[in-house]
Amino acid sequence: MNAMAGNYTTEDGREIGDVMMEMKNITLRFGGVVAIKDISFDIHEGEIRAIIGPNGAGKSSMLNVISGFYHPQDGEVWFHGAKRPQMKPYQVAKQGIARTFQNIALFEGMSVLDNVMTGRLTHMKQGMLAQAIWRGPAEREEVENREVVEKIIDFLEIQHIRKTPVGRLPYGLKKRVELARALAAEPKLLLLDEPMAGMNVEEKEDMSRYILDTNDEFGTTIALIEHDMGVVMDLSDRVVVMDYGQKIGDGTPDEVRNNQAVIDAYLGVSHD
Amino acid sequence: MASSELRSIPALLARNIREFGHHPAYREKEYGIWQSWSWAETGAEIEAIALGFLDLGVSEGDHIAIIGRNRPHFYWSMVAAQMVGAVPVPVYQDSVAEDIAFVLDHCGASYAVVEDQEQVDKTIEVKDRLPGLKDVVYLDGKGLRKYDHAHLKSFADLQAEGRKKQSALEPELIRRRDGLDLDSTCVMLYTSGTTGRPKGVVLSNRNIIETSKASGNFDALTKDESILAYLPMAWVGDFIFAVGQAYWCGFCVCCPESETTMHDNLREIGPSYFFAPPRFFEENITTITIRMEDAGRFKRRLYANAMELARRIGPKILDGEDVSAWDRFKYRLGDMFVYGPLRNRSGMSNVRVAYTAGEAIGPELFEFWRSLGINLKQLYGQTEASVFITQQPDNEVRVDTVGVPSPGVELKIADTGEVFYRSPGVFVEYYKNAESTASTKDDEGWVATGDAGFIEEGSGHLRIIDRVKDVGKLSNGALFAPKYVENKLKFFANILEAVVHGDGRDECTAFINIDLTAVGNWAERNNIAYGSYQELAGHPKVLDTIQGHIEEVNKSLSTDEMLSGCQVHRFLILHKELDADDGEITRTRKVRRKIVAEKFADLIGALYDGSDKISTETEVTYEDGRKGSIKATLDVRSAKVFEIKTKALEAAE
Numbered sequence: 001m002n003a004m005a006g007n008y009t010t011e012d013g014r015e016i017g018d019v020m021m022e023m024k025n026i027t028l029r030f031g032g033v034v035a036i037k038d039i040s041f042d043i044h045e046g047e048i049r050a051i052i053g054p055n056g057a058g059k060s061s062m063l064n065v066i067s068g069f070y071h072p073q074d075g076e077v078w079f080h081g082a083k084r085p086q087m088k089p090y091q092v093a094k095q096g097i098a099r100t101f102q103n104i105a106l107f108e109g110m111s112v113l114d115n116v117m118t119g120r121l122t123h124m125k126q127g128m129l130a131q132a133i134w135r136g137p138a139e140r141e142e143v144e145n146r147e148v149v150e151k152i153i154d155f156l157e158i159q160h161i162r163k164t165p166v167g168r169l170p171y172g173l174k175k176r177v178e179l180a181r182a183l184a185a186e187p188k189l190l191l192l193d194e195p196m197a198g199m200n201v202e203e204k205e206d207m208s209r210y211i212l213d214t215n216d217e218f219g220t221t222i223a224l225i226e227h228d229m230g231v232v233m234d235l236s237d238r239v240v241v242m243d244y245g246q247k248i249g250d251g252t253p254d255e256v257r258n259n260q261a262v263i264d265a266y267l268g269v270s271h272d
Numbered sequence: 273m274a275s276s277e278l279r280s281i282p283a284l285l286a287r288n289i290r291e292f293g294h295h296p297a298y299r300e301k302e303y304g305i306w307q308s309w310s311w312a313e314t315g316a317e318i319e320a321i322a323l324g325f326l327d328l329g330v331s332e333g334d335h336i337a338i339i340g341r342n343r344p345h346f347y348w349s350m351v352a353a354q355m356v357g358a359v360p361v362p363v364y365q366d367s368v369a370e371d372i373a374f375v376l377d378h379c380g381a382s383y384a385v386v387e388d389q390e391q392v393d394k395t396i397e398v399k400d401r402l403p404g405l406k407d408v409v410y411l412d413g414k415g416l417r418k419y420d421h422a423h424l425k426s427f428a429d430l431q432a433e434g435r436k437k438q439s440a441l442e443p444e445l446i447r448r449r450d451g452l453d454l455d456s457t458c459v460m461l462y463t464s465g466t467t468g469r470p471k472g473v474v475l476s477n478r479n480i481i482e483t484s485k486a487s488g489n490f491d492a493l494t495k496d497e498s499i500l501a502y503l504p505m506a507w508v509g510d511f512i513f514a515v516g517q518a519y520w521c522g523f524c525v526c527c528p529e530s531e532t533t534m535h536d537n538l539r540e541i542g543p544s545y546f547f548a549p550p551r552f553f554e555e556n557i558t559t560i561t562i563r564m565e566d567a568g569r570f571k572r573r574l575y576a577n578a579m580e581l582a583r584r585i586g587p588k589i590l591d592g593e594d595v596s597a598w599d600r601f602k603y604r605l606g607d608m609f610v611y612g613p614l615r616n617r618s619g620m621s622n623v624r625v626a627y628t629a630g631e632a633i634g635p636e637l638f639e640f641w642r643s644l645g646i647n648l649k650q651l652y653g654q655t656e657a658s659v660f661i662t663q664q665p666d667n668e669v670r671v672d673t674v675g676v677p678s679p680g681v682e683l684k685i686a687d688t689g690e691v692f693y694r695s696p697g698v699f700v701e702y703y704k705n706a707e708s709t710a711s712t713k714d715d716e717g718w719v720a721t722g723d724a725g726f727i728e729e730g731s732g733h734l735r736i737i738d739r740v741k742d743v744g745k746l747s748n749g750a751l752f753a754p755k756y757v758e759n760k761l762k763f764f765a766n767i768l769e770a771v772v773h774g775d776g777r778d779e780c781t782a783f784i785n786i787d788l789t790a791v792g793n794w795a796e797r798n799n800i801a802y803g804s805y806q807e808l809a810g811h812p813k814v815l816d817t818i819q820g821h822i823e824e825v826n827k828s829l830s831t832d833e834m835l836s837g838c839q840v841h842r843f844l845i846l847h848k849e850l851d852a853d854d855g856e857i858t859r860t861r862k863v864r865r866k867i868v869a870e871k872f873a874d875l876i877g878a879l880y881d882g883s884d885k886i887s888t889e890t891e892v893t894y895e896d897g898r899k900g901s902i903k904a905t906l907d908v909r910s911a912k913v914f915e916i917k918t919k920a921l922e923a924a925e
Contacts, residue, residue, distance in 0.1 A: 012418060150303035155414065160532035162304065213415045 007044075010237050017045030019081075020221055021066065021189060026075035028061055035061040036072065037245040043189070048215055048222045050232045052256075053242035054265060059225045060102060062242070063191050066223065067099050068092035094122050098187035100178045102194045102225075108167035112158060112177050113149070115166055119184025120145040152183045155217070156210060172203040179210060183218070190214065192224040196231055204228065208235055233257065241265070280452035280477045282318075282355045284519040289315045292495060292522060298344040299498075301529035301537055309344060311522070317344075319445070321352035321427075323434030326441045328383065328407055328425075332357030332448060335379040335460065339363045339372065339394075340387030342501040342527045345411055345427060347515060349385045354458065357448040358383075361460045361472070362506040365391065371470075373398035375462050379472055379703060380404045385427070388412040392424065454478040459515075460703060461508050463655050472703035473508075473655045482696035483658040484516035486679040490663065491625045495522035497545045500619075502527075502534045508655040509629075513547060516658075538619030546626040550633040553648070556618050557640055578610035579643070586611075586643030591667045611644045620646050627651050627663070634763040635671045642669065650674050652736065656712065656719055657681070658697030662734045673733035683734065689724035689751075690740045724753070726834070737835070742865070744775030750837025752780065754865070757825065757838045764821045765790040769850050769857070771868050772840065773876055779841040781879035783872065784818055785849050791817075806904055809845045815909060818845060822911040830914035839913045842879050844886070846872075847904035853893045878908050 008016050021043040028036040036058045043049045051059045064070040065077065068087045077084045079095060087095075098119070106115050123145060124131075126138040134142075153159055156176055161169060166177060175195060182190055195211065196204045208231060214220050226232045232239060233253040241249035241256055243265040249256050256262055278284055288297070293312035300307055309317065330336065336353040338360055340346050350360035361379050363372055365387065372394050376384065382404055386392055388411065395408050396419075410416060411427045434441070458477045462470040487493075501514040514525045523545070528537040564575050585599050595603075615621050626641075626648045633650065641648045651663035652674035662683070664675035677683050681695040694717045701709045713719045724743045725736040737743065738753040746752050754772040757780070761770040768787035774780035786809055795802055795811075802808040826839040850856040850863065856871065857863050869876060871890070878886035887905045894900060 014418070147303065150305075154303060157530065159304070159529045160536070209415070216417050217414060 014046065014237075016047050016237065019043070020045045020079070022078040023062075023065070024076045024078065026062070026065060026072045026077070028058075028065060028070055028072045034245050036065070036242075038075070039242070039245075039247045040075075041240045041247065041250055043221060043223055045188075045221055046215070046219055047238065048211070048224070048236045050236035050239045051223065051225050051242060052227075052229075052232055052239055053248075056244075057242040058245040059242055060193055063099065063193055063223070063225060066189075067097060067191055090122070093185065096186075096188035097191065098182040098185040098189075099191035100175075100182050100193060100195060102197065104171075104174045104178055106166045106174060106178055106181070109165060111163050111165055112169070112180075113153070113162050115177055116149050116152065116180045116184050117145065119181035120149060122185055123148075148186065149180075149184050152180050155183070155213070156180050172199055172206075175199070175203075175207065176210070179207075179214075183214065183220075186218075187220060189221045189223065192222065192226075194225055194227065196226055196228050204231060211235060278481065279454045280354060280449075280456060281351055281458060281480070281515065281519050282449050282452060284481070285311070285315060285318065285351060288495075288519065288522045295495060295522065296524045297518075297522075298347070298525050298527070299541070300344050300527040301533070301540075304529075306526075306540070308524075314344075314348065317431070318348045318352045318355065320431040320434045321348055322355040322445055322449075323438055323441050324430035324432075325352060325356045325358065325383070325434070326444055327433050327437055328409075328430070330356050330358050330383060332451075334358040334383065335361050335381040337361045337363050337372075337376055337379070337381040337384040337386075338505065339365050339384060339391045340411065340505070341365055341531060342503075342505055342510070342514070343387070343411070344525070344527055346385065346387075346505060347501075347525065349409075350459065350515065351519075354452065354456075355449050356445065357451065357456075359457045359460050361462070362504075362511070363462070364504050364506045366504075367394075369394040369397040373401055375470065375472075376402050376405060378470075379460060382406050383409065385409045386411070389415040392416060392419065452477065454481065457700070459511055461506060461511065461655055471705055471708055474700040474703050475508075475658055476700050479658045479697050479699060480512070480516045481520065482680065483660055484512060484520040486696075487512070487660050487663070488517050488521050490665075490679055491545070493517060493521045493523065493545060493625075497521065497523035497624075498526055498541060498543050498622075499523065499545050499547075500526050500528065500534075500538050500541050500543045502531075502538075503547070508659055509547060509653070512659045513545075535619065539617070540619075542619060542622040544622045544624045546620065546623050548626070548628055549630045550628050550637070551631075553628060553633070553641055554637055557637060560614065560617070575610060578606040579640075581606055582611060582643035583639060586645060587639060587669075590642055590645060590647060591669070607645065615644055615646065620644075623647065625649070629653060629674075632759040633671065636763070638671045651678075652734065654719075654721060656699045657693060657695060658699070660697060661691075661693050661695075661721070664733075668731065668733070670733065673728060673731070673735050675734065676732050677734070683727065684718060685726055686720075688740060689726070689737070689743060691721045691723050691725045691734065691736070692718045693721065694718050746774055746780070746837050747776060747778045748837070751834055752838060753835055754838075756835060757782075757829065757840065758863075760825045760828065761821065761840075766794070766817060767821060769861075769863065771850075771863055771865065772838070773869070773879065774838065777880065780838050781876070782822070782840045782843040783868070783875070784822075784843055784845045786814060786818065786845060788849070805849060806847045806902065809847060810904070810907070812907075815845060815907060818843070819909055819911055826911060827914050830916055836916040840911055841913055842908055842910050844875060844879065844906045844908045846875075847888070847906060848890060848892060848902055851892070854891075875906065878906075884908050 019042045024040050026036055026039050051062055053059050065072050068089045071086050124141060126141050130138040153162060158176060196207055215222055239253055239256045241262045248261040248265055249259040288311040294310050296308045297311040297314040298309045336358050338346050338349055353360040361381060363375050383406060384395055386408060392408060392410050407423050407425060409425050409427055409430050413426050454477045456477055458475050458480045461473050463473060499513055503510045518525050526541045528534045581602055585595050585603055588595050623646050626646055629651045649664040649669050652661050653659040660678035661681055662675040663678050681693055684692040686692055698717055698719055722740055723736050724738055724740045725734055727734055738755040742754055744752040752774045757772045758770040761767050766787055767784055769785035771783040772780055788805055791808060791814060795808060808814060822840050822843055829839050830836050856868050874888055875886060885905055885907060889901050889903045891899055891901050
C-alpha cells in the first residue's frame, strides 16, 4: 500500500478521503535556531495522523504552524486545495481547525460547561451587547449552542462534572474537558498536543477510545503528537517522524517501525 | 376495567393509558434536561418495540436479555417483551463477559437488548458459546459503526421497522398480548449467587401484580408518586418498584443521567417514594458531618443544638406521639433552618415513604434520618418472595426489627430457628433447576429464607439474627449468632470489621479491624503519631477504646434473652485489614469465616489459651499481585462481661 497516493483504505476498512492539508517545504526559524527544516507532508480527510519524535524535534512547533500560531519563514500551507495566506489563530479556527494544548489551557475558575461553551465562540454571531441583553436572537443562539455542547458532554461522559469548576478537577478529566472544548467548535481538523501526557494506563485507554470515537462518529480528521509509542502505533493511520527539525520518516505505523533512521533516532546509534 | 382483567403488565399499561394517559410515566435526564414521556407516549414507544420484536422473529416463550443501566428504553423493552409473550431477563450490567455468558446460556436467550459498545463487546466475546443468541439490539451506537451488523441492530431501527410493518404485525401482537394471564411468566431474575452459580428465579404475573397491589396499598401509594430508578435493573427490588408498583399505581419512574450524577438527579427530582441500601444513608451522613465540621462556629452550634432536639423529639413527632407545644415550636424553627435544608441537600424533601434493607442498619444512622422527619422504614425481602416478606408500618418503626409480615404473607419459624414464609409473591420455580426449587419451596408453598430469626411477642415484629448456617451453639448450649454481635460492634465508627468466634467453645472471642479513617482522625487530634495500620492498631489507647466499645456491646447483650451468651470475653485487634485480595472477605465485604479461621488459627488459639501476647506472621497479597508477609506481636485483652440478667436461651437441638 502506498500511503502517499491520495485516497486509500485503512487496515480496519475505513475509507480515507482526499488531501485536506498539505505542508510544503516548511522551514521555521527562531533567530538562529532552526526549529523546522524543509518539511513536507500531508493530512488526508478522515485520517488519524501522528507526529512523533524525540524531545525538541519540533513537533509542537509544527502543530503551531498548522494552527496559525507560528508563521514559517519558508514554505506553504495548503488547506482544502488552496494556499493559506498568513492568518491569525482565530481565523484558522474559523476555517475549522481546533486544538488542545500540551499544558492544559482551560479557564480554571469557570465551570466545565462554561469552558466547553467557549469552544462555540467561533459559531456565535450575536454581538456582545445582544448577548448581554440576551432576550430574542441571542437567547435562541445560546440554546442552539448549548444543544451542541450537551451532545459533546454526553459523548465524552462528563455529565457529572458539568457544573464543577475546572480547577477542582483531576488532571485526566481536565484533559477530557479540553478535548470537549475543542470538539465544541465542530472542527474539521483536530490538533491534539500530547493528549495522553501524564496519564495512567486506564486514563490513556479512555482517551484513546474517545479519540477513535471522535474520528468515527464525527468524521473528524485528527493530527496528534504523542510520546507513548504503543498509543501512537495503535491509533494512527500514518505517522510522520521528526528529529532535530527534519523529517526522517513518514508512513504507516509498520513502515515507520521498521525504518532504520527512526530506530536510530529513538535508540541512538552505536559509536563503533 | 375491572381489576380481574388486570392480568399482566401490558394490561396495566393499557389501563394507565386509558385512565391517565397524559400523566408522566417516565423521566430521564439527557443532554442536561429532564425529558419526559406520558403514559400514552410510553404506550406508543412500547408498542413500536413489541412490533419490532415480532419483525425480528421473537417467538412466544423466548428469553430476551436486557443489559444496561436504568433507562426508560430498557423498562419499555421489558414490557414489550412481555407483550409478545417473551420473558425479559435483566442482567447486571457490570457483570463480566463470563457471567453474562452463564446467564444468557442458562436461560437460552435468543435476543439481547443492550446499552452500548461495552455491552455489545461482551456479547461478542462470548458469542461462540451462545448458539441460541440470534440478534443483539443496542441503544447507543457510539463506536459501533464499524461493527458487523449482520446480527446487530440499533434500537431506533428496531422501532422504526416495527412501526413500518404495524398493519401487518398488529393482529399477531394483539393475539399474543391478549393471551397473557396471571400465570404467564412476568420476568426472570438471576439471584446474585453469593453461594454457587446464580439461579434464575421465575416470577409470574400473579407474583408481581399481587405483590405490587398489596405493598402499594400498605403505603397508600398513588399515581402521583415519583421514584428515582438507580439500583441495578437485574435486582428484584428495582423490578417491583419501577415496574410492578409503578404500573399498578401508575406513578412516574425517573432515570438518572448517568451513574455518577445520581446524587444531583435525586435532588432535582425529589422523589416521594425512595429505596436505598443502608450504605447510601451512611455515606450521606458522612458527607454532611464532614461539611458541618468545616463550617463556621455559629453554624456548627446551630447544627449541634438543632440535631440534639431532633434526636430527642423528631422520631416522636413522626410517630404521632405526644410532644410539648414548646418542643414542637422549636422543632418547627429547626425545620426551617436545619432539617429542611438538610433534607433538601439529600434529595429527600418530598419523601413520604423511604425504605432500606439488605443489611443491618446502625441505630444512630437510622435515628438521624428519622429525626429529620424522613419516614425511613425497614423491610425484609428476597427475590424468591417478589421482595416483600416483612415491612414496618408507619408508626411502628424500630431499628432492631424488620417489621410485621407484609399483607398476604404468612410466617413460620422452624425448630432450627429458620424463618419460612408463604405468600402470593412466592416464585414459581428456579429455571431449569427442579432440585433447588424442591429444596427451597415445599409442597405447601413454604419457602426457606436461610435466615434465623424469631417473632417478637407482643409486637409481632420479626427479628433476624443471622444466617442459619452461621448460627451455632456454645459448649454450654447457649445460642451463638456471630453476625448479630459483629453488626453491633460495627456500628461503632472505630470498628471497621469484626469476626466473632465461639461455635462449640465455652465463650465468645473476637477479632477486630479498626477503621483507619475514624481512628486515624482521632489519633491526629490527640497527637498520636503512627506510621501504618499495624502501628495504630497496636497502640494501647486504641486498645482501650475498642475494649470500651466491646464492653458496651456486652452490656447490651446481657439484657438480650436469646443472645446473652454471646458476650465477647477476649479480643485482639488484627495486625492487617481483612482484604478481598487475600480472600478473607468477599468483594461485597462479607467475612469468609472459614478462611479467616484457618488463616489465623494461631490467633484464635491465643484467644482461648489465656496468653496475653501472641507473635504471628501472615502472608499478604499486594494490589499488583506480589506477595509479602507481615510479622507482628499482638496484645490479647479480656473485656468485662456482664452478668446475664435473663436465662440464656438454649439453641434448639
